[in-house]
Amino acid sequence: MNATPYRSVLWDAVAEGERLPGFGYELSMLRLVAFVRATGLYDYVHHDPEYARAVGIKDAFAATPHIGGLFCRAVTDWTGPSGMIRRIEFRMTGQCLRNDMLAVSGQVARKYRADDGTGLIDVELNIATQDAPSVAAAKVTVALPSADGHYPATVRERDPADVILPNDDMPDFARARLDEIRQGNWEPRDPLLASDIHLWCEALEDWNPLYWDAEFAAASPVGGIVSPPIGLFFGAGSGLVVGLGHLKPGAIVPEPIVRDLHGIELMSALRQELIRGGVPFPRPTAPKPW
Structure with a gap:
């Protein structure tokens, strides 16, 4: 994948404390609507300022996966398409409102190797606005290729020991419904298309070639176009x-x-x-x- 027009970062070249380039993102009405179009997430509070104010919110604001998508973009904009996100945790302490100027930044917090030799880094990220130093924060673990030729596995077998069983403090009302099957909506029921993922790229300006460049993605270890790790697509x-x-x-x-x-x-x-x-x-x- 290195003999491509897309830059990729090697694990060996990363230093703890290194800052990511980051980016600015104007949360315009256009981008809010584009995200709704891309995902089918029609909750009015995310695209209708009049409705948002009617229910006591200052303005339309970004949806949770919108914020998660910006965090993922910040990481892969920096690592290039060879960076494989393994885990993301994030929290939102404020709302990203229509017309806010978002500043997405990050820093390498830890560099280490997994038991199988894969080079891993933990990145801490933040989103600030013109009014608040932090409205959302995240920790992302990403695997990177190494100079010794070790490349992150794109498909990993899940160890049964990793399966999270009910915690001892799970409330009784939830435990009683563990085996319950809930019928979902009958629509949508169509397969996810590359054109659907492309709409996500447009809304977040996330141009990771694994999401849209069919030729590059086919020649990569993933074998074809994939959706973003936190992509949410309800579809037509x-x-x-x-x-x-x-x-x-x-x-x-x-x-x-x-x-x-x-x-x-x-x-x-x-x-x-x-x-x-x-x-x-x-x-x-x-x-x-x-």
């Missing part, structure tokens, strides 16, 4: 739950549309179903999120 048909395309033959018409609601009242009612569909099982004593 995901808008049905919020009433888009409800006239499609055979589609289930959302109940609020049957009731002939309009405006914010309609959106609020539809969003209840949208959120309900994304909550596996709420704590019985918790207030409803809708």
